[in-house]
Amino acid sequence: MNKPFTIGITGGSGSGKTFFLQGLSSCFSAQEICLISQDNYYKPRDQQPVDENGVKNFDLPVSIDRQTFQQDLLRLKAGQNVVKQEYTFNNPLAEPKKLEFRTAPILVVEGLFVQYFEEISNELDLRIFIEAKDHVKLGRRIKRDQVERGYDLDDVLYRYQYHVMPVYESLIEPLKHHADLVIPNNSKFERALDVLVGYLKSRLRGVGI
16 A cells, blocks of 8 residues: 555644634545644643643644654554544533544645654655635634634634744744645635645556556
8 A cells, every 4th residue: 555645734723723724624535635633632621731821722733642643644544444523622511522533545634733843744645735814824823712612702803813823934934935825715716725635636546546
């Protein structure tokens, strides 16, 4: 079996990585593509760093169990399936699901630090950076964190100002200059998605990936 063609997708919080991934995965069968997200590799809440105001900060590299993340990535690249429990942050209404990642010719790794962690970045064949304007990212972050993660508006705004943006500006935004492909996502990304899908399908039809 050939090793999967591994794509790493990153960008700021609220840049639209998840929506882009949904569009990408919808163009392939489950046997052709596997998506694995950094969001399911956060350390337990009691191991998360706390800022000077006692607020847990999920937006730092140390928030991620990067060792397990790397191990599961390597297992998938070696042709082994991975079972992982969904991470639900602090949402009491969310019932954690058992997630199964099945190895496939196309492997997509998504998350804030997938290109920042050197051991993950070294496993990537293609690095994609999704970018959006700050006010667009903030609007998306508010919607996601209130609906999916159970945070109120004041909490979301506090985290965005003191956790999200400092990390983005110092650690994530510089990665854009090392990406193979930068995709603006302020309103739509259909043309960029079409280009990527066409490229991947041509590889699937060719010698195999």
